[in-house]
Each structure stands twice: as structure tokens, then as C-alpha cells.
Amino acid sequence: MKYIEVKHLSKRYGQKIALKDVSLSFEEGKIYGVLGPNGMGKSTLLKIVAGVIRPTSGKVVLKDNEKTLNIREFVSFSPENYGLYENMRVYEFLRFLSRVVSRWSKEKEDMLCKMLDIPIKEKIVNLSQGFKARLRVLSALSKESTFYFLDEPFSGIDPTSRHRIKEVIKKGFKDGGAFIITSHLISEIEKLFDYVYFIDRGEITLYGKADELREKYKTSIEGIYIRTFR
Numbered sequence: 001m002k003y004i005e006v007k008h009l010s011k012r013y014g015q016k017i018a019l020k021d022v023s024l025s026f027e028e029g030k031i032y033g034v035l036g037p038n039g040m041g042k043s044t045l046l047k048i049v050a051g052v053i054r055p056t057s058g059k060v061v062l063k064d065n066e067k068t069l070n071i072r073e074f075v076s077f078s079p080e081n082y083g084l085y086e087n088m089r090v091y092e093f094l095r096f097l098s099r100v101v102s103r104w105s106k107e108k109e110d111m112l113c114k115m116l117d118i119p120i121k122e123k124i125v126n127l128s129q130g131f132k133a134r135l136r137v138l139s140a141l142s143k144e145s146t147f148y149f150l151d152e153p154f155s156g157i158d159p160t161s162r163h164r165i166k167e168v169i170k171k172g173f174k175d176g177g178a179f180i181i182t183s184h185l186i187s188e189i190e191k192l193f194d195y196v197y198f199i200d201r202g203e204i205t206l207y208g209k210a211d212e213l214r215e216k217y218k219t220s221i222e223g224i225y226i227r228t229f230r
Contacts, residue, residue: 130161
């Protein structure tokens with residue numbers, strides 16, 4: 001079983017502390033929520049774990065049982081504001097990604113295009129925010145990975161796009177992989193989560209299995225979120 005260990009992770013930008021001594025883990029076959037308002041360190045955490053930026057201190061290790069692996073080979077990352085090549089048509093953009101992204105799966109790409117109802121002949125510049133969000137998710141999920149990091153995939157998009165993305169996660173790609181999803185829109189997606197981490201000002205303040213937290217606090221994950229960040 002593959003799992004990621006995050007050990008005493010901290011990140012500073014000058015005098016600003018984005019993350020402070022964060023330790024947690026992710027294992028394959030589960031869906032995780034990393035929850036908190038904007039600016040609390042969620043995106044920074046995902047970028048460090050995915051290898052996009054370096055931490056100030058601490059480390060991230062990917063293991064298969066006790067064997068240490070190269071994390072970049074097993075992680076796929078979809079940033080919230082991923083820069084799409086807007087002058088391209090969708091199919092041109094996907095063709096480009098298939099050439100530059102290692103372990104790109106044309107089979108997954110085709111399946112996701114259907115599941116997400118992607119208009120492949122349309123110019124990206126003409127797509128709505130919802131369809132751009134779908135395309136970002138497709139770009140991450142078409143790579144053969146174990147850990148899929150989705151940064152705010154539901155933010156600022158229409159209900160139909162949110163539904164499509166949720167269905168992709170639930171139906172097509174949960175078994176054998178792991179999803180780590182950041183969000184401040186809890187009611188939309190909390191039923192997806194097996195495990196949640198609440199992050200506040202760069203620190204993990206509450207964590208646990210989603211069902212156990214609901215039972216302990218006698219409310220939904222959204223209810224716990226409101227209590228935590230009110």
C-alpha cells in the first residue's frame with residue numbers, strides 16, 4: 001500500500017508563516033478533504049506535497065510499505081488557477097499535454113471527455129468557468145497516478161459542473177487511488193470524504209475520519225466547519 005507522510009512541514013514567505021509544523025498522511029484508496037477558508041495554507045500544503053514548491057523545513061515522503069518512492073511519479077496536481085492555453089482548441093491542448101505529461105493515458109482522457117461532457121473542438125478562451133474547471137480536472141486525472149491533488153475544484157463554478165466533477169470522482173477513479181481535495185465549499189462535497197483535515201492559519205487544528213467526526217460532534221462536516229471558523 002502506498003502512502004504519503006508529511007513530517008513537520010513549515011513554509012515561510014518572508015515574515016508570513018503559510019504553514020507551521022504540519023504533520024499528516026494520505027494513503028491510497030481514500031478521499032481526503034483539506035478544509036479551511038481562503039488564505040489558511042491549503043494550497044501551499046498541496047503545492048509542497050506535489051513537489052511544485054519547496055518547504056522551509058520538514059519533509060514529504062512517499063512509501064510503498066517501507067520502500068521509499070519518487071513522489072513525482074505517483075502524484076498529479078490540479079491547481080485552482082492552472083493556466084490553460086486559451087488560444088488553443090481543447091483537443092489541441094489535450095494533444096499537447098499527452099506529449100509533455102509523463103504517464104498520460106489516452107484511454108482516461110477519452111473516458112473523462114465523455115463523463116465531463118468536454119467540448120473538444122471549442123477554443124479554450126470561449127469556455128465558461130465551469131468548463132475550464134472540468135478541463136483542469138481532466139488534465140490531472142488523465143495521468144496514471146496514485147495521488148490526485150485537486151485544489152478548490154468546485155470554487156466559482158456552476159452546479160452542473162460541480163455535479164459532473166463529483167460523479168467523476170465517485171464513479172470512475174476512487175478505487176486504487178487517492179484524492180486530496182481542498183475546499184471551503186463543504187456542503188457540496190462532504191459526502192465524498194473518508195477523512196478530513198481542518199487547517200487554520202497554517203496549522204492542522206482538527207482531523208479524523210469523516211463519519212467519526214460527524215458522530216462525535218453530532219453534526220455534519222459543514223456544521224463542524226462553521227463552528228471551527230465562525
